[in-house]
Amino acid sequence: xxxxxxxxxxxxxxxxxxLRTDDVTKKFGQLTAINDVSMSIPxxxxxxxxxxxxxxxxxxxxxxxxxxxxxSGQIRFRDERIDGMAPHDIVDKGVVRSFQITNFFDDLTTxxxxxxxxxxxxxxxGASDFLRHYTSLDGAVDDAEAVLxxxxxxxxxxxxxxxxxxxxxxxxEIGIALAAGPDLLLMDEPTAGMSPEETLDTVELIExxxxxxxLVLIEHDMDIVMDISEFIVVMNxxxxxxxxxxxxxxxxxRVQRAYLGGE
Amino acid sequence: xxxxxxxxxxxxxSVGDSQILTSRGRLAVFxxxxxxxxxxxxxxxxxxxxxxxxxxxxxxxxxxxSLDFVFGYAGLLSFGHAAMFGAGGYSAALLITEVTPNALVxxxxxxxxxxxxxxxxxxxSVRSRGIxxxxxxxxxxxxxxxxxxxxxPATLLGxxxxxxxxxxxxGIALYELIGIDLSDRxxxxxxxxxxxxxxxxFLVRLANSPFGRVLQGIRENEERVAFIGYDVRRYxxxxxxxxxxxxxxxxxxxxxxxxxxxPQFLHWTVSGELVVMLLLGGMGTLWGPMLGAASxxxxxxxxxxxxxxxxxxxxxxxxxxxxxxxxxxxxxISLKEDPRNxxxxxxxxxxxxxxxxxxxx
Numbered sequence: 001x002x003x004x005x006x007x008x009x010x011x012x013x014x015x016x017x018x019l020r021t022d023d024v025t026k027k028f029g030q031l032t033a034i035n036d037v038s039m040s041i042p043x044x045x046x047x048x049x050x051x052x053x054x055x056x057x058x059x060x061x062x063x064x065x066x067x068x069x070x071x072s073g074q075i076r077f078r079d080e081r082i083d084g085m086a087p088h089d090i091v092d093k094g095v096v097r098s099f100q101i102t103n104f105f106d107d108l109t110t111x112x113x114x115x116x117x118x119x120x121x122x123x124x125x126g127a128s129d130f131l132r133h134y135t136s137l138d139g140a141v142d143d144a145e146a147v148l149x150x151x152x153x154x155x156x157x158x159x160x161x162x163x164x165x166x167x168x169x170x171x172x173e174i175g176i177a178l179a180a181g182p183d184l185l186l187m188d189e190p191t192a193g194m195s196p197e198e199t200l201d202t203v204e205l206i207e208x209x210x211x212x213x214x215l216v217l218i219e220h221d222m223d224i225v226m227d228i229s230e231f232i233v234v235m236n237x238x239x240x241x242x243x244x245x246x247x248x249x250x251x252x253x254r255v256q257r258a259y260l261g262g263e
Numbered sequence: 264x265x266x267x268x269x270x271x272x273x274x275x276x277s278v279g280d281s282q283i284l285t286s287r288g289r290l291a292v293f294x295x296x297x298x299x300x301x302x303x304x305x306x307x308x309x310x311x312x313x314x315x316x317x318x319x320x321x322x323x324x325x326x327x328x329s330l331d332f333v334f335g336y337a338g339l340l341s342f343g344h345a346a347m348f349g350a351g352g353y354s355a356a357l358l359i360t361e362v363t364p365n366a367l368v369x370x371x372x373x374x375x376x377x378x379x380x381x382x383x384x385x386x387x388s389v390r391s392r393g394i395x396x397x398x399x400x401x402x403x404x405x406x407x408x409x410x411x412x413x414x415x416p417a418t419l420l421g422x423x424x425x426x427x428x429x430x431x432x433x434g435i436a437l438y439e440l441i442g443i444d445l446s447d448r449x450x451x452x453x454x455x456x457x458x459x460x461x462x463x464x465f466l467v468r469l470a471n472s473p474f475g476r477v478l479q480g481i482r483e484n485e486e487r488v489a490f491i492g493y494d495v496r497r498y499x500x501x502x503x504x505x506x507x508x509x510x511x512x513x514x515x516x517x518x519x520x521x522x523x524x525x526p527q528f529l530h531w532t533v534s535g536e537l538v539v540m541l542l543l544g545g546m547g548t549l550w551g552p553m554l555g556a557a558s559x560x561x562x563x564x565x566x567x568x569x570x571x572x573x574x575x576x577x578x579x580x581x582x583x584x585x586x587x588x589x590x591x592x593x594x595x596i597s598l599k600e601d602p603r604n605x606x607x608x609x610x611x612x613x614x615x616x617x618x619x620x621x622x623x624x
Contacts, residue, residue: 176491180492
């Protein structure tokens with residue numbers, strides 16, 4: 001274990017930093033899942049987090065979205081601390097995630113899955129939220145239609161979510177996250193398990209979403225990562241071992257050793 | 264343990280439609296209410312005793328409805344709804360004997376008592392899920408039972424009697440409602456029918472409101488609801504409190520009618536019987552459990568004379584759970600959707616079960 005830390009972690013907030021972590025550590029009992037990670041996510045770009053299994057990528061997402069609280073360190077979104085906040089408050093700030101394993105409302109229709117997510121921005125605990133019919137909440141209904149169109153699910157909007165094809169289910173997973181109105185969208189392996197055709201389709205969707213949303217991807221497909229990312233963060237065994245643009249990462253020695261296996 | 268939870272998993276047994284009561288369903292419910300309105304006076308003349316049973320049917324239908332709103336619709340497995348029922352009943356008993364028998368005062372207070380008790384129980388319990396939530400609500404309800412049984416409020420306040428201990432509070436007068444003689448059973452029946460109908464209309468509306476949709480989402484996938492921006496805990500507590508209000512109203516209607524508030528109303532067996540009504544009726548549909556409640560009360564009345572009528576109820580329960588896991592509501596819905604294949608469907612259900620028991624797939 002004579003790994004060297006990356007020289008001078010450059011985590012100073014610049015104008016373009018949307019989310020940053022300062023010395024974040026997460027321990028589960030004896031296991032250190034995330035070890036002293038400082039990084040910043042630039043606004044308006046596609047950042048990919050890569051690394052072998054168990055590197056702590058999904059744990060990072062869980063820390064960003066409030067599922068876990070860091071053992072130490074701070075997480076800031078738009079310069080406001082979000083570590084320790086409840087998941088729904090973090091969503092309100094604009095940080096939303098999609099899941100690696102499709103995680104939605106199987107018994108509801110595709111449309112209702114998305115509408116429920118858009119509704120969060122329109123309803124609360126006012127009298128009318130109890131007494132009006134849910135379909136009369138026009139804003140939520142209209143937004144849901146727009147999202148369905150964006151993720152190409154308008155044709156199957158009335159189908160029960162559990163009856164969608166695999167590729168459609170993955171798109172719905174993204175659609176629900178989009179519907180929650182993210183400024184920063186964290187996507188956990190959006191192309192996992194997809195056929196080459198579905199993958200191509202999804203990459204197109206990701207690039208389209210990136211036109212107005214900052215994206216962070218966890219992705220295993222190196223071709224996709226190198227192709228669409230503007231910024232790459234490499235994790236290994238809970239530590240950040242490299243960062244940079246695709247060209248830098250491709251030639252980084254530590255990355256070669258830890259991850260790319262000298263390809 | 265997992266099997267026990269799975270049995271009560273509303274996703275398994277509920278009718279997973281996106282909307283509670285279609286327009287035809289509403290029409291059927293409305294027709295049934297009108298029918299009950301006409302039936303009342305007829306029963307009052309032909310067989311007055313059955314009017315008493317009908318009021319009981321209505322009260323327990325309301326209680327089952329209130330439970331289903333959280334249990335079946337929101338997936339909160341409350342095994343403690345007797346607490347809100349009893350609390351509403353006791354508050355009505357105390358108000359009537361000590362303050363006023365005016366229904367316009369007492370019934371709202373009974374409701375608010377139910378809301379308050381449910382808010383407290385809910386606030387402490389909603390962090391746990393599934394069987395743990397069920398056990399917590401059960402434990403809370405038993406605490407209320409013991410408090411009433413031992414008359415803890417009297418001990419705490421240093422007075423002789425408040426809940427009346429194991430005797431309960433008896434000799435409770437019937438309500439007064441401006442110009443209407445509620446000691447006439449038929450009028451009490453109409454009041455109860457009206458309030459049950461209004462409660463059903465309100466809860467169906469609530470189930471189809473933006474708030475209700477979030478509750479349904481929580482039932483389907485609690486984690487995801489939080490990650491699209493909803494405060495799950497707050498939704499659960501509010502939903503539970505609203506449900507408690509209607510359980511309290513049921514208590515407030517039951518106690519003066521029985522002329523008695525008794526610790527037995529708070530006992531866990533009441534909560535347990537309610538869950539049976541839900542499973543029989545088909546949870547998550549709101550109207551199904553009301554049918555379930557009616558079936559149980561009427562069966563109990565007709566078969567209660569037989570020494571072991573619980574065995575019969577148990578048998579019916581087993582048959583329904585095995586062959587019609589979506590309850591009476593599920594049977595009615597499949598009959599409506601597919602009337603021609605009713606026999607084939609029933610045959611298939613039996614064959615499937617036999618195959619399962621034999622362990623061949």
